[in-house]
Amino acid sequence: MDNSILNPGLNRRTFLKGSSVGAAAIVADMALPFKSVAAEQIPVADVTEDKWVWSACTVNCGSRCALRLHIKNDEVYWVETDNTGNDEYGNHQVRACLRGRSIRRRMNHPDRLKYPMKRIGKRGEGKFKRISWEEALDTIADNLKRILKDYGNEAVHVLYGTGVDGGNITNSNVPYRLMNSCGGFLSRYGSYSTAQIRMAMQYLYGERSGNSPDDIANSKLVVMFGNNPAETRMSGGGVTYYVEQARERSNARMILIDPRYNDTGVGREDEWIPIYLGTDGALAAALAYVLITEDMVDQAFLDKYCVGYDEKTLPASAPKNSHYKAYILGQGEDGIAKTPEWAAKITGIPSSRIIKLAREIGQTKPAFICQGWGPQRHSNGEQTARAIAMLAILTGNVGINGGNTGDREGTYDMAPEWFSMLSNPVKTKISVFTWPDAIERGTEMTALRDGVQGKAKLDVPIKFMWCYASNTLINQNSNIGRTHDILQDESKCEMLVGIDHFMTASMKYCDIVLPDLMPTEQEDLIPHEAAGNMAYVILGQPATSRKFERRPIYEILSEVAKRLGDEVYQKFTEGRTQHEWVRYLCEQTKSRNPDMPSYEEMKKVGIYKRKCPEEHVVAFKDFRKDPQANPLKTPSGKIEIYSEQLADIANSWELAEDDVIHPLPIFAAGFNSVADPKKEKYPFQLVGFHYKARTHSSYGNIDVLQHANPQEVWINPLDAKQKNIKDGELVRIFNEIGETRLPAKITPRIMPGVLGMGQGAWHQANMFGDRVDHGGCVNTITTHRPSPLAKGNPQHSNLVQIEKA
Numbered sequence: 001m002d003n004s005i006l007n008p009g010l011n012r013r014t015f016l017k018g019s020s021v022g023a024a025a026i027v028a029d030m031a032l033p034f035k036s037v038a039a040e041q042i043p044v045a046d047v048t049e050d051k052w053v054w055s056a057c058t059v060n061c062g063s064r065c066a067l068r069l070h071i072k073n074d075e076v077y078w079v080e081t082d083n084t085g086n087d088e089y090g091n092h093q094v095r096a097c098l099r100g101r102s103i104r105r106r107m108n109h110p111d112r113l114k115y116p117m118k119r120i121g122k123r124g125e126g127k128f129k130r131i132s133w134e135e136a137l138d139t140i141a142d143n144l145k146r147i148l149k150d151y152g153n154e155a156v157h158v159l160y161g162t163g164v165d166g167g168n169i170t171n172s173n174v175p176y177r178l179m180n181s182c183g184g185f186l187s188r189y190g191s192y193s194t195a196q197i198r199m200a201m202q203y204l205y206g207e208r209s210g211n212s213p214d215d216i217a218n219s220k221l222v223v224m225f226g227n228n229p230a231e232t233r234m235s236g237g238g239v240t241y242y243v244e245q246a247r248e249r250s251n252a253r254m255i256l257i258d259p260r261y262n263d264t265g266v267g268r269e270d271e272w273i274p275i276y277l278g279t280d281g282a283l284a285a286a287l288a289y290v291l292i293t294e295d296m297v298d299q300a301f302l303d304k305y306c307v308g309y310d311e312k313t314l315p316a317s318a319p320k321n322s323h324y325k326a327y328i329l330g331q332g333e334d335g336i337a338k339t340p341e342w343a344a345k346i347t348g349i350p351s352s353r354i355i356k357l358a359r360e361i362g363q364t365k366p367a368f369i370c371q372g373w374g375p376q377r378h379s380n381g382e383q384t385a386r387a388i389a390m391l392a393i394l395t396g397n398v399g400i401n402g403g404n405t406g407d408r409e410g411t412y413d414m415a416p417e418w419f420s421m422l423s424n425p426v427k428t429k430i431s432v433f434t435w436p437d438a439i440e441r442g443t444e445m446t447a448l449r450d451g452v453q454g455k456a457k458l459d460v461p462i463k464f465m466w467c468y469a470s471n472t473l474i475n476q477n478s479n480i481g482r483t484h485d486i487l488q489d490e491s492k493c494e495m496l497v498g499i500d501h502f503m504t505a506s507m508k509y510c511d512i513v514l515p516d517l518m519p520t521e522q523e524d525l526i527p528h529e530a531a532g533n534m535a536y537v538i539l540g541q542p543a544t545s546r547k548f549e550r551r552p553i554y555e556i557l558s559e560v561a562k563r564l565g566d567e568v569y570q571k572f573t574e575g576r577t578q579h580e581w582v583r584y585l586c587e588q589t590k591s592r593n594p595d596m597p598s599y600e601e602m603k604k605v606g607i608y609k610r611k612c613p614e615e616h617v618v619a620f621k622d623f624r625k626d627p628q629a630n631p632l633k634t635p636s637g638k639i640e641i642y643s644e645q646l647a648d649i650a651n652s653w654e655l656a657e658d659d660v661i662h663p664l665p666i667f668a669a670g671f672n673s674v675a676d677p678k679k680e681k682y683p684f685q686l687v688g689f690h691y692k693a694r695t696h697s698s699y700g701n702i703d704v705l706q707h708a709n710p711q712e713v714w715i716n717p718l719d720a721k722q723k724n725i726k727d728g729e730l731v732r733i734f735n736e737i738g739e740t741r742l743p744a745k746i747t748p749r750i751m752p753g754v755l756g757m758g759q760g761a762w763h764q765a766n767m768f769g770d771r772v773d774h775g776g777c778v779n780t781i782t783t784h785r786p787s788p789l790a791k792g793n794p795q796h797s798n799l800v801q802i803e804k805a
């Protein structure tokens, strides 16, 4: 996941990560001839010995957990987790959740890819033929060379993928390094996780930042907008533990605002306020109305630290009365007062409850006001993210202990060493979400309409794509049907290289499919960058020898590099084996953390934890102390409630009528919203929330997890009654984009008018037949239309119909 909230200024994306192979053994009779370059092949002494090694779960779940893998006969047969430290946060155990504890079922899964393969049927048909590594690597290198020569480096894209988000030398982004070793590639900005909020906070605060969750120990009130740490940062390595521990200390009240009564609640919250999807901006405006009219705003803070709250601090270029206060009170251009009654109709929350919430927020200090990434993964997500943050700003909760910025929580960063991705000579970027367009109509894509960065327009479409540790080609990207159609034309994207563990929906579309080792089968230094006030690194060792013909990514890419020439190979490897790299990463990390054990000691102790020396991370603390000496990274150096940059963009970009970019954090409903005329035909909102059954699609094929957390669509009893749907009954969820089928779960934990299903279920459709999905994969029915400013994925903005199947 993308955690751009890092504390002491280290931008993780400039220190991208990677994993290592180290002393993995090759069982000779299982492999076709293959000359390995970058891996040492030390035979395992005695594979029948009962032993255990430290390892980690590295999927993209917002946590990162230590594993102790017990091995007999060269197979993991038992999984334990962290047993170091104690229960006190700052030294707590990073215990694995149900998924990590089932990792041996993934490692030993009969469906795991075993050999390199090439596609022989149509893309998506799933027909493949086994080939040798030589043939696979030659095919990749030959096509890459040809495409670089014919179209240039801008024609190569590394698809967004996060399957090894926690890896260092195994990291999902390692193909960047290969491409940067041979002239660069068309890169991307933003992420599927945070496209809209990142853009929003850049204009508001200059960057994303938040107090670490342990600082809730100093809070009197916690307000969470669409935030669900219990399910999305599970386990001892996650944030949910901090929230629990810190609330035990402060006894802070906790209010959850979410259309679903999510797992962070279930009795631990003080109140759940259900809200229609995509309407938090309207709620925030009405809360602001009460704060202003009942004199609960921190006027001194707004005057000193902010631009555009009222006429006093409005920039000279802004029209008169275009400030926030005028917008809220109905004295601005729309003339509408954002009263609780106004917001009640939009949000579904009674006006009396809005007034009560405003008074709680206005009178309880300090308050930890935060948002998850659910509210921003919408067609109006950029506006919503800023609107929610306004509550922290209006009440002066920014830059103090116990407060927060209104963003998601922040974290302490011990500055671990990331395997460098080198720098990209190609400066052109597309938004993370627009690659299907860059394949289909690349040269038509412009800066002002499609958000191309670094150039006025793209010069070439995407012709070659790396798809490593990514299911975003199909399963995790919106509108699977449209992507299928685009990829059918093999003269468009000419080569798709897939590297994974399973024949996922995405792998079925790749031209060459390569079987990767798992991070648990290699050596790597695994850092955790979202760990509250305790950062840590885990030194993982290979649990078993390599099975079948699986290879580690570093070795695979080294082999491709070699075929691209000596210079590329040298740049990519710098002459180091994976094991040498891991030692190097350890040494560099240790140089910034002197009490970290040496590499040899780390092999024994497994994990090194370091607590934030200041106890809690407080975002923008220096700015709060002295805004002149420590300005924010915004053009004015202040919090820009009114953004002149956004005013410029709103005036110059080509936008559809329902695409709103505004200098102020106003409420704009967006497309596929409560206000969309399509709602007549497709009356239900649908959210594909992040689900504990899986990490996206990873772990999705593990039977025990499927049984513990079935894939089902949540529907309120009132809606179920009206639709005559019974609990557990198979239903069709459909709209103009597609149809998916799954069982219904009737529950008051979701508000009427809204449906919810876990995102990431494995797509199961005949794409050459009726295209109906039988896996409950939400991306059958999500749209490719990007959000206005970030051009990000609005995957939670969906209007659908539901019927009995």
Ligand SMILES: Nc1nc2c(c(=O)[nH]1)N[C@H]1C(S)=C(S)[C@@H](COP(=O)(O)OP(=O)(O)OC[C@H]3O[C@@H](n4cnc5c(=O)[nH]c(N)nc54)[C@H](O)[C@@H]3O)O[C@H]1N2
Pocket: 001, 002, 060, 061, 062, 162, 192, 193, 194, 225, 226, 227, 228, 231, 232, 233, 234, 257, 258, 259, 260, 262, 275, 276, 277, 278, 279, 280, 372, 373, 374, 375, 376, 377, 378, 687, 688, 689, 690, 691, 692, 693, 694, 695, 696, 697, 760, 796
């Ligand atoms: N178990 C598990 N954990 C995960 C992941 C996973 O797949 N599985 N994925 C990881 C990744 S990569 C990421 S990016 C994060 C994602 O973390 P988030 O984006 O925060 O997770 P979501 O479930 O999308 O949304 C959080 C909550 O917001 C609610 N919500 C959605 N839209 C709205 C809205 O408009 N308003 C309000 N108020 N609430 C809304 C949802 O119902 C949900 O309960 O999770 C990470 N953690």
Ligand SMILES: Nc1nc2c(c(=O)[nH]1)N[C@H]1C(S)=C(S)[C@@H](COP(=O)(O)OP(=O)(O)OC[C@H]3O[C@@H](n4cnc5c(=O)[nH]c(N)nc54)[C@H](O)[C@@H]3O)O[C@H]1N2
Pocket: 001, 059, 060, 160, 161, 162, 163, 164, 192, 193, 194, 377, 468, 469, 470, 471, 472, 473, 476, 477, 478, 499, 500, 501, 502, 504, 516, 517, 518, 519, 688, 689, 690, 695, 696, 697, 698, 759, 760, 778, 779, 782, 795, 796
């Ligand atoms: N509708 C909807 N769609 C969404 C979201 C949503 O909220 N709603 N969330 C979005 C978000 S926030 C994100 S981050 C993306 C995540 O999308 P992805 O990054 O595609 O995440 P995963 O589905 O976990 O897929 C990762 C792939 O990596 C593979 N993998 C795991 N470990 C390894 C490894 O060690 N080596 C290799 N080679 N492969 C490995 C897995 O088998 C899987 O196929 O999904 C996005 N899609």
Ligand code: SF4
Pocket: 057, 058, 059, 061, 062, 063, 064, 065, 095, 096, 097, 098, 099, 100, 101, 233, 234, 235, 237, 238, 695
């Ligand atoms: S899935 Fe996440 S929370 Fe669960 S064990 Fe793995 S890293 Fe930890």
Ligand SMILES: [Mo]
Pocket: 001, 002, 192, 193, 194
């Ligand atoms: Mo994500």
